């Protein structure tokens with residue numbers, strides 16, 4: 348079967364996460380280090396600001412043929428001609444997005460509780476976020492810290508591509524991949540790093556070793 352989710356290292360970025368640096372430049376460095384999918388997650392921007400940021404990021408990413416995913420905002424995703432969207436349990440539902448955005452090429456859905464796996468929303472999604480794997484200060488309103496056992500549990504229950512997120516770094520990458528993740532999503536280990544390209548490269552090397 349055609350692999351519709353060939354991505355391994357997924358940068359999740361917002362301007363506020365980048366320690367005062369230009370977020371598009373940080374994302375570009377991350378791409379040069381091996382990031383192959385980028386999500387713009389702007390929790391405090393107005394819709395107009397969110398769209399402008401998405402367009403800037405999109406322009407850079409297109410030169411590298413790296414897809415852009417928009418967190419949560421369907422209007423921004425459509426207007427920025429993003430590759431896809433990622434939503435959580437309390438956001439616009441995947442079922443609704445499928446019915447209205449025919450051009451969506453990647454629909455991600457965060458799994459915070461096991462009972463979500465059985466839902467239509469999970470079933471119509473292209474990938475599932477395991478959210479969070481470990482406790483993280485980047486997102487504190489979380490429900491379950493899945494840990495490595497949680498990844499294994501979810502892996503046994505679904506064939507969907509699994510994206511692990513939450514305190515992922517080069518030191519735990521191997522364990523998270525071997526527990527059953529297909530792709531790792533990272534905020535601070537790349538965005539806050541003094542050298543985002545090198546930080547991405549280190550995680551990417553660990554991923555490549557784990558999947559060999």
Ligand code: TZP
Nearest residue numbers: 479483485486513514534535
């Ligand atoms: N969803 C679950 S954890 C998280 C999100 C957006 C934040 C992950 O950030 P970090 O800095 O990689 O732990």
Ligand code: MG
Nearest residue numbers: 419434435438
């Ligand atoms: Mg959300």
